[in-house]
Amino acid sequence: MKTLAVVALAAAVTTLSAPASAQFAKPEDAIKYRQSALFVMGQHFGRLGAMANGRIPFDAKAAQENADIVAEMAKLPWAGFGAGTDKGAPTKALPEIWTQQAKFKEHSDKLEADTVKLAAAAKTGNLDNLKTAFGATANSCKACHDNYRAK
């Protein structure tokens, strides 16, 4: 069953990691989209953090559910940072996102990779594994925010 689950996860990740052919009617839709996807991801990530930091008891099943959702959500926001979406609605996105696109993509790719590892770590049911993967992922969030999000 464990093997099947890993195969299934890998297949699902492969399926969903392709570009989602994002097309937005207006820049404000793209901005709202990326903010929404990041907010949903953040809520589930925060629950993992509460377990990793001991604020709530470790619940292996809940950790796995939340980490799976984080890994799915982590693929989505980037489509909302297309050309012309630097303004059109209130946003903390800095201009460097568009002037340093390759570097920004390195950050988002790293986050996606980290969240795949996070989901795998959660699946082990071991709190120490979760803590390690959570810390690595949190660092990726922070690195990107430090560089590309207004204070």
Add this chain to the structure above:
Amino acid sequence: MKTLAVVALAAAVTTLSAPASAQFAKPEDAIKYRQSALFVMGQHFGRLGAMANGRIPFDAKAAQENADIVAEMAKLPWAGFGAGTDKGAPTKALPEIWTQQAKFKEHSDKLEADTVKLAAAAKTGNLDNLKTAFGATANSCKACHDNYRAK
């Protein structure tokens, strides 16, 4: 490969359909969460609608990607309708959501089931299948909005 993909999808759906142990720090977080999840879902659903209605050319790969995301997103919003989240931030959610919880759950369960069928239809690569499944899902969206969302 087709069989593997179906097995993978079924496994992924099973994994993620369990309750996500939702806990929100404040009612406004729950409200923002459900609105965010519904908005992300709506953007991807809208792209399927554009294909189903002939406003953009049918792209089987994009349809499948969008439908997979719709099916994942359709599981999430409901955790944000917990007790005490009828106010705390601007919301169109009507009081009936909390006074008719079983009926509201019937609606959300139906939508989830419809989106699983939608993803399966998209996977066939056949536009007519997509149109049928899109229409059924759109009806479920509308039925719930008519009953539980302020105009």
